[in-house]
Amino acid sequence: MPFIELEKLEKVFTVRRRAGLLRREKKEVRAVDGISFAVERGQMVGYIGPNGAGKSTTIKMLTGILTPTGGRLRVAGIDPARERTRLAQRIGVVFGQRTTLWWDLPLKDSYRLAHRMYRIPDARYRENLDRCVDLLQLGDLLDVPVRQLSLGQRMRGDIAAALLHDPEVLYLDEPTIGLDVVSKARVRDFLRHLNAERGTTVLLTTHDLTDIEQLCSRVMVIDHGRLMYDGELAGLHAVGESERQLVVDLERELPPITDVPGARFVRSEGPRQWLAFPATASAAPLVSAVAARYPLLDLSVREPDIETVIAKMYGGTRDERRESLM
Numbered sequence: 001m002p003f004i005e006l007e008k009l010e011k012v013f014t015v016r017r018r019a020g021l022l023r024r025e026k027k028e029v030r031a032v033d034g035i036s037f038a039v040e041r042g043q044m045v046g047y048i049g050p051n052g053a054g055k056s057t058t059i060k061m062l063t064g065i066l067t068p069t070g071g072r073l074r075v076a077g078i079d080p081a082r083e084r085t086r087l088a089q090r091i092g093v094v095f096g097q098r099t100t101l102w103w104d105l106p107l108k109d110s111y112r113l114a115h116r117m118y119r120i121p122d123a124r125y126r127e128n129l130d131r132c133v134d135l136l137q138l139g140d141l142l143d144v145p146v147r148q149l150s151l152g153q154r155m156r157g158d159i160a161a162a163l164l165h166d167p168e169v170l171y172l173d174e175p176t177i178g179l180d181v182v183s184k185a186r187v188r189d190f191l192r193h194l195n196a197e198r199g200t201t202v203l204l205t206t207h208d209l210t211d212i213e214q215l216c217s218r219v220m221v222i223d224h225g226r227l228m229y230d231g232e233l234a235g236l237h238a239v240g241e242s243e244r245q246l247v248v249d250l251e252r253e254l255p256p257i258t259d260v261p262g263a264r265f266v267r268s269e270g271p272r273q274w275l276a277f278p279a280t281a282s283a284a285p286l287v288s289a290v291a292a293r294y295p296l297l298d299l300s301v302r303e304p305d306i307e308t309v310i311a312k313m314y315g316g317t318r319d320e321r322r323e324s325l326m
């Protein structure tokens with residue numbers, strides 16, 4: 001039996017809005033509009049889509065915070081809306097934009113509260129806390145009030161808090177948002193380790209394609225409450241014909257680089273030039289071709305952002321797009 005199972009899941013919000021001085025009219029918002037998918041235990045899945053696509057609404061139904069208006073939903077065999085408390089023992093949730101930690105208390109006090117709240121047996125709590133402190137490098141931070149932590153430290157603190165009760169599934173909503181490169185790498189390393197060592201199932205919502213690339217074997221794209229794509233990231237790039245960019249810093253300002261096969265000149269700014277190439281191609285041959293012909297100081301590869309990939313995917317009408325993708 002799949003660990004997470006959605007069948008034609010629906011959430012319709014009814015909103016009232018003013019339609020004149022006295023008149024109000026009702027409007028339906030189909031935030032989740034018939035989504036079906038199954039996730040096996042131990043999978044790491046990216047759940048992505050543009051703003052307002054319905055990602056958070058799906059996650060809220062998966063945790064039992066919101067009740068579906070249609071369809072069927074099971075997580076670990078449990079109906080989340082009906083048995084939210086029982087499910088809470090088996091899931092962990094991290095929202096990048098909000099913290100579940102107590103702002104004015106030292107980090108360790110929030111963990112003590114989680115210990116009580118989830119009634120975690122003492123030995124297990126100790127073991128999980130030690131492991132998280134070690135892997136997330138929280139040792140020096142335990143006595144620091146949460147409001148004094150940097151965003152990256154706070155995020156690591158939040159991830160640990162979500163894992164103290166050994167959840168089998170972890171929902172992560174933008175876990176790397178606003179983090180610097182080093183903090184992002186730490187969070188990703190930890191999640192990879194968690195998944196490999198403990199087989200934790202992970203559902204990850206993000207706007208950062210590198211998160212998906214480094215962590216998820218499977219990605220689902222939703223838009224307007226519908227599932228538009230379900231497969232490997234490479235397939236998404238192919239469907240979206242997306243491009244990566246090589247950012248080249250030359251020793252001096254030079255005419256546009258147009259003689260490197262497989263690369264397309266995009267723009268330049270002084271000695272810096274941007275070259276686009278298909279996201280499915282390897283950057284290595286381009287890098288050597290540029291390095292062989294030009295005086296190179298530095299270069300980096302920029303991944304396409306999710307909005308660009310999705311925008312490219314969505315050339316035609318929604319239904320045409322859907323048919324071509326499914």
Ligand SMILES: Nc1ncnc2c1ncn2[C@@H]1O[C@H](COP(=O)(O)OP(=O)(O)OP(=O)(O)O)[C@@H](O)[C@H]1O
Pocket residue numbers: 013014015029030031049050051052053054055056057058
């Ligand atoms: N409580 C609510 N009442 C009315 N409409 C809502 C409510 N919550 C969400 N919506 C609407 O449902 C749609 C989906 O919202 P949702 O927050 O799930 O999107 P999202 O994909 O998580 O977006 P983002 O990336 O911006 O967080 C949006 O049109 C939103 O305005």
